[in-house]
Amino acid sequence: MKQNINSTAGCKVRITAIKDAMEILSGKWKFHILGTLMEGGKMRFMDLIREVDGIAAKMLSKELQDMEMNRLVSRTVLNTKPVTVEYEITEYGKTLSPIIDEIAKWGIAYRNSIYSQAE
Amino acid sequence: MKQNINSTAGCKVRITAIKDAMEILSGKWKFHILGTLMEGGKMRFMDLIREVDGIAAKMLSKELQDMEMNRLVSRTVLNTKPVTVEYEITEYGKTLSPIIDEIAKWGIAYRNSIYSQAE
DNA sequence: GAAACCGGTTACCTATGGGAAACTACCCAT
DNA sequence: ATGGGTAGTTTCCCATAGGTAACCGGTTTC
Numbered sequence: 001m002k003q004n005i006n007s008t009a010g011c012k013v014r015i016t017a018i019k020d021a022m023e024i025l026s027g028k029w030k031f032h033i034l035g036t037l038m039e040g041g042k043m044r045f046m047d048l049i050r051e052v053d054g055i056a057a058k059m060l061s062k063e064l065q066d067m068e069m070n071r072l073v074s075r076t077v078l079n080t081k082p083v084t085v086e087y088e089i090t091e092y093g094k095t096l097s098p099i100i101d102e103i104a105k106w107g108i109a110y111r112n113s114i115y116s117q118a119e
Numbered sequence: 120m121k122q123n124i125n126s127t128a129g130c131k132v133r134i135t136a137i138k139d140a141m142e143i144l145s146g147k148w149k150f151h152i153l154g155t156l157m158e159g160g161k162m163r164f165m166d167l168i169r170e171v172d173g174i175a176a177k178m179l180s181k182e183l184q185d186m187e188m189n190r191l192v193s194r195t196v197l198n199t200k201p202v203t204v205e206y207e208i209t210e211y212g213k214t215l216s217p218i219i220d221e222i223a224k225w226g227i228a229y230r231n232s233i234y235s236q237a238e
Numbered sequence: 239g240a241a242a243c244c245g246g247t248t249a250c251c252t253a254t255g256g257g258a259a260a261c262t263a264c265c266c267a268t
Numbered sequence: 269a270t271g272g273g274t275a276g277t278t279t280c281c282c283a284t285a286g287g288t289a290a291c292c293g294g295t296t297t298c
Binding site: 011013014015016017018019020021022024031032035039092095096098099100102103104105106107108109110111113 | 130132133134135136137138139140141143150151154158172211214215217218219221222223224225226227228229230232
Binding site: 056059 | 288
């Protein structure tokens with residue numbers, strides 16, 4: 001009989017940890033934006049609009065604010081003629097790359113398993 | 120000037136891979152259920168209701184069907200007196216554990232970084 | 239002074255996710 | 269025959285996520 005599996009202290013920590021992480025990373029666009037910033041370095045709002053395929057300004061704005069609050073990306077306003085804003089992934093944001101890599105790796109294997117089964 | 124970062128072949132594969140994976144793993148409960156099954160082995164519907172804190176029968180049923188379709192969990196009906204059903208994570212489902220581990224690891228570090236900053 | 243680019247915000251709408259509770263159907267024990 | 273356990277399904281309802289489109293203030297260019 002399996003009981004209280006999820007009541008052990010270690011397991012509760014894991015569950016809340018996963019909940020925390022998924023809350024921060026939830027939504028349709030976060031991984032796209034992060035991935036783009038990881039490869040592109042400093043990028044401006046319009047750069048991101050063009051690179052992140054299909055995203056609307058409203059969503060980009062919202063997601064960037066979210067991630068800025070969580071210190072995953074930094075926002076720098078430059079006092080140029082038409083004000084430009086640079087977004088960059090923070091050192092902290094870069095700690096997410098193992099997660100993203102694992103997910104990408106799994107997703108690729110998933111595709112392969114579907115094709116190889118000719119399902 | 121950064122351009123066409125997301126247009127390279129390798130990057131597109133990555134993006135679709137992430138999209139695939141997140142679609143399969145989306146929702147509030149999948150990680151909880153998977154995590155519980157990973158630790159608990161074979162479990163029945165009511166076991167899961169009791170272990171996965173707060174889940175409603177409808178959601179559990181739906182999520183299990185989802186994951187069964189994606190071959191992440193298996194469902195076995197036993198011909199006992201009141202019919203019992205066993206759910207178990209598949210070998211394939213177990214390939215998700217690196218992802219879950221990375222997410223949990225990050226979530227724990229996230230908590231620590233918040234406390235250590237006394238933010 | 240009109241158009242066009244920057245970095246957004248606001249209003250509006252819809253689809254989906256997810257929760258609560260009732261209900262089904264079958265079996266067992268009292 | 270009543271209550272309880274098994275494994276769900278169904279209905280109804282609400283909140284949130286996310287999309288579209290218009291708008292805004294500032295600046296540069298024509």
